[in-house]
Amino acid sequence: MYQLIKPLLFKFDPENIHYFVTRNLKRFNKFPGGKALSKAMWTIDDKRLEREVFGLKFKNPVGLAAGFDKNAEMIAEMGNLGFGFSEVGTVTPLPQPGNPKPRMFRLPADSALINRMGFNNLGVDVAAQRIATYRNSLKKGEQALVIGGNIGKNKVTPNEEAVNDYIKCFDRLFDVVDYFVVNVSSPNTPGLRELQEKEPLMNILNTLQQRNSKNGISRPILLKIAPDLTNSQLDDIADIVKQTGIAGIIATNTTISRDSLVSAHKDETGGLSGKPVTKRSTEVISYLHKASNGAFPIIGVGGIHSAEDALEKLNAGASLVQLYTGFIYEGPGLIKRILKRLL
Numbered sequence: 001m002y003q004l005i006k007p008l009l010f011k012f013d014p015e016n017i018h019y020f021v022t023r024n025l026k027r028f029n030k031f032p033g034g035k036a037l038s039k040a041m042w043t044i045d046d047k048r049l050e051r052e053v054f055g056l057k058f059k060n061p062v063g064l065a066a067g068f069d070k071n072a073e074m075i076a077e078m079g080n081l082g083f084g085f086s087e088v089g090t091v092t093p094l095p096q097p098g099n100p101k102p103r104m105f106r107l108p109a110d111s112a113l114i115n116r117m118g119f120n121n122l123g124v125d126v127a128a129q130r131i132a133t134y135r136n137s138l139k140k141g142e143q144a145l146v147i148g149g150n151i152g153k154n155k156v157t158p159n160e161e162a163v164n165d166y167i168k169c170f171d172r173l174f175d176v177v178d179y180f181v182v183n184v185s186s187p188n189t190p191g192l193r194e195l196q197e198k199e200p201l202m203n204i205l206n207t208l209q210q211r212n213s214k215n216g217i218s219r220p221i222l223l224k225i226a227p228d229l230t231n232s233q234l235d236d237i238a239d240i241v242k243q244t245g246i247a248g249i250i251a252t253n254t255t256i257s258r259d260s261l262v263s264a265h266k267d268e269t270g271g272l273s274g275k276p277v278t279k280r281s282t283e284v285i286s287y288l289h290k291a292s293n294g295a296f297p298i299i300g301v302g303g304i305h306s307a308e309d310a311l312e313k314l315n316a317g318a319s320l321v322q323l324y325t326g327f328i329y330e331g332p333g334l335i336k337r338i339l340k341r342l343l
Contacts, residue, residue: 002331014104014113025077038080042332044339049084053297053319054220054247056178058146060084061342062310062335065301065322066150066181066224070121072130076137079145082335087322088127089150090183093168095123096154099188103270107263111305112277113325115254116188116270119152124172131176149177150224152186159191163204170208180219182208185226185253187271193226198236205244220247227252227280227302231287238292248297250322251284252277274325278303282316289317305330307341 009017028034049060063085064078072088079086098120105114121127131147138144151169153162170180182204184195195201205223212218223246225237241249254271261276281302288298300318304310305326313321326334 002333006329006331010106010108013102014106015101018104022074022077026074029077029080035076035080038077042082042336043080044082044336044343046339046343048343049339051084051320054179054222056146056220058084058320059143060339061314061320062338063087063146063148063299063320063322064327065324066090066148066183067115067117068324068327072127072134075131075134075145075147081332082339083145085146085148085178085320087148087150087181088131088177089121089181090119090152090186091121091124091127091149091169091173092119092152092154093124093165093172094154095126096120105265105268105270107261107265107272107274109263110261110266110274110276111325111329112261112263112272112274113328114265114268114270114272116268118155118188119186124151124169128172128176131173135176146178147176148179148181148222149173150181150183152183152189153192155189159194159200162195162200163207166204166208167211170211174214174219177219179247180208180221181224181250182221183224183253185224187226187254187256196226196229196233198240201240202244205240205246209244209246222246222248222250222299224250224253225284227255227277227284228257229284234284234287235291238288238295241292241296246296248299248319249288250299250301251288251318252281252302255280273302274329275303275305278305278309282312285313285318286316304338305334307334307338310338311341 051058051061064083066087066089099118103116153165157165254273285300297319299320300313301322310321
């Protein structure tokens, strides 16, 4: 069904059509029987798909990557489409509009997207309240979707003070999310990737780890990295995970590379996602898994457009996978195809 309407959807601005589709998906799930129909069409419930990773139990290993549900509006709806977990954000302490529009571009000939959104979001307070509302809406005995909180810094915050923004987001979301993701790898906030250097990164992660306890509870903290890191930098990342004791890595974010693109928008600035990232993302997963002897879990994301792409990342050492661009190009049927293939 999705492939029939996709040509029509792709005629419109990608950011506008995103909000159109998500608004109507929410409406559909509120209609009598809408939620049940969505789950009947798309979800697969099977104990064999369950995974336990960094102390959390996932109903299946396929999640929604950060960036799609920036403001925690679609958690229930994503669960009804078959996802095993959802990562909201990136959220920042204060609301911010992001970069000027247009800021998202389809590259259909490359099965890719370029975005320079710039952490547009309504702020951490809104996200926290919406996640709490979702949890309170669950019926007795209904399993909550595992929720990750992807946190970043506001554009106006200088890098020297970035740790304070991460602290604010961490403290505000602690009671409502299941795990955290520290995002220092987006190419769309000026200077952000400089925080991937060892010293500032260690400072952020160690500071969050020191705060990572409340009433005897701690949350897994993961680090999301760029696919553009060298092997030497990846060695540093593996060492940072060991030294800070964080739970794992998300590999990878979007790339600034533009190799072999043929689509009209190939020269737009921003982060490139989709099929052009598939190979490099899997290489990063494989390198980190081997370099660390599998010492920490990795969530694989980047260019998953088929069940085979997902299996490649899992076989390379990923414990879980996430979708974004592949979800936009292939629709919710992609989740079901991956889960069927796993079974």
